[in-house]
Amino acid sequence: MTGVPSRLAAGARPRRLGAFLRLDPSALAWMAVVAVLVFLVVSPLARLLASSFQSPETGAWTLANYVTAFGRMRNLEVLGTSLLYAGCVTVVAVGFAVPVAWAVARSDMPGKGMVRALILGAFITPPYLGAIGWILLAGPNAGWLNRAWMALTGASGGIVNVYSFAGLVFVTALYAFPYIFVFATDALDRVSTEMEEAATILGASSAQTTLRVTLPLVTPAILAGAIVVFLDTVALFGTPAIIALPARIRVMTLQLWQYFEYPVRAEVAAAYSLPLVGITVALFWAQRLILGRKGYVALTGKGGSRALTRLGPYRWVAFAYALLVIALAVLLPFAALGQAAFSTAWGQGFSLGNLTLQNFVRLATDANARDTIGHSFTFAAATGCLAVLLAVVAGYVVTRRLMPGGFLLGILCMTPLVIPGIVLAIGFYATYSTPPIALYGTAAILILAFTTRFLPIAYVNAVAGLRTLNPEMEEAVRILGGSRTRAVSRVVVPLLKKSLIGSWLLVFIPAVRELSTALFLVGPNTRVISVMMLDLSENGSFETLAALGFVLLTVTIAIVLLGYRLVGRDFMLRRS
């Protein structure tokens, strides 16, 4: 009995003597991970920053690149359009994601597994393919929806035009909302019913409870997802290239491309995109302001429980909304793409004679294509693991204030997302292909670059998850003599298991379809799907491209279903 306090005292003394004098091994591990992280993010960014202040001819320091980038009204206007575009996409994406997330996590809506899998399936659709799907649906002259409308009403023109600002926002949001969906469902899964029950006892209706108790509790997660969507949209090239350009809408990434055409000015591109880091900082600051000092702890050591809200007949309303979102994101565009994937010549339209499985057979029998698909999935899986590991460590260090300068570390983890891929890729190539880490041509270079690029997603989710954990549980481990590593591996990780799988998926999926950095870093033996898709789109093999889209969709849905099965039954879900 007396052994316990004395052991406690013994354990406490060295800490008081100063953590810097006698670091325990776990602290060293933290610092090592943080150092790796700083290296991964800081070195490519530092190279870009240096080049943005240098003259490409003489190497002398100059501000000329910034003057070229921002000295014209037109470029500033374009930047403004990009921010407006990203803002609108974020709002629409929240509207798609939050109601469906709530229905999936907290209600007795039918068909939840299918909804979840299809939403993540939508997410893997490369923006290029999703945008083409929507052009086939909502093209003003030949779009399916417009032709159907004209046939039904006898009208002379269609009703929807994808080539508009609204069309651009809508299509982008359809392939970005899964970020918020995953973040929000994970958080909702952790909110215990006790607080909701308290509200009900105090006379609140279930709608009031949801709006005033449940949703506010998951604000950090929704905000985190919204920030990711916003930053990702600012840096997005694929959808704007297909939709904004014909609609004559000019956004920043399209302007940026000009600096890579003759006359090539990569330094100006760096100067034009680096100030976007400021947007990341501003968003973080806004997030702090919104979240304030309120507490969002949902998981304490007391073993909460959770009951589903019974919606009665309204569960069919919820289901109808979820179905609508899925139809817009997956079912309709893939029906349009299916017309191409299953036909010999997609321009002929649907007919029995035109039906074929040849495009799939070609993919399955071509050894090159098989290797390429295999590369993408393995590289992306490795990226997911590495990014989640780094993010959990960094998030833990920041939220538990284990090191000074946590806010800076947080910003650092967030910056890679907002820098457009093509610019970031130059920094990656410069860092990873030259000594001391001359990794060009290996799988490692792709995995490292993807990890850096998508770290923000994993980081944001890790922090949102950690905020909901009461630190008292980890302190209990420490008091009982366990190390930090033990507290994290035995308490934090198991409690956040589902959230970590969500993070993993949210890194895995974009890593499968990532193009701009891959294009710079692939070698002859490390080709990935996105690069193959570019080839297919450039030589006009749209049928094979659409078939590849279907393969991606199916494999992802399978991985998602398997992933959630592996996590097992929701431990907080009490059947009543």
Place this chain on the structure above:
Amino acid sequence: MTWTRRAFAWTVLLGATAPAAFAQGAETQLYEAAKAEGQLTWYSGILDQPICDKVGQAFTAKYPGVRVNAIKTTSQVAFQRLTQDMKAGAVQSDVFTTTDASHMTFLERKGELTQYLPENARNLADPLRDFGSKGFYQVSWVGLVALVYNSSKVKPENAPKDWPDLADPKWKNAVTFGSPNFSGMVGVWTIAMEDKYGWDYFERLNKLNPLIGRSIDDAVTTLNSGERLVGTGNPATALRNAAKGNPLAVNYPTSGTLGVLSPTGILRKARSQNAAKLFMEFLTGPEYSRILAEHYEQPLRTDVPPPNGAKSLSDINLFVKPVDEIERKLPPNKEKWRDTFG
């Protein structure tokens, strides 16, 4: 009888190959030196990865012991990589092919290219031969710009025959083409059309509310979907799709088809100089042109027949624009384009 037939066959064979193959002695010498280097790396901004691999394999089959690492990306990315490699003092590629000829003139001015005039280049089609006459680079791909239309919605007799037909008011809401801000080929097209018809040509096109895509090939996709009916595109892409049964057809404009030339050069600081020279011989030789034709691309030599449905370079009234003119006129044209099309 047998003897004469065999002799005849040999005569024909030698007659056919003599102009194609370059001087035997020089080739052997180059090949021996290339074998010592063992391999070369080719940064390609043209074709796609599988075709580039095929070219590399065909080269190795002809010259065993010399391997080709073909790396296909976009020309812009390949050039960026090259610039980074040069900055780091470690040039990774021996041979570089780009769709943007100004990359080559830039490298030439910087003294980064090896001068080598391949023997086989003598047998390239006329306008292509002149392009690389100084020996710093050679044409490896011709992107043609012609008129393309949706053949299920437009009858051949109604389809545009020459450039001005595209601006006919009857094509209101039916025209599509790419943008010079994203496609070098479209950029050269703006220069060619301005020279022929003045910038007013584009003002007239703008009145038709054209759908402006990014690359030259976006037009082919848009036409195939039926969203638009007529446009400018690369016949290679259109014919490759038409061969599968898609409703696409090509008209080579009567007043002349524009050719945009994509050059290949040897990097002076590259390791495998001899293998690179041998590869230049291969790219100007008949085997490479045959591979191009197999994939519906335009062969560079008139002694290799064009793919099905396509015309030979000598039958399309081909015209090209010199690089210095492109470099001079492209930047102002991009500005004018923004003023006209927004």
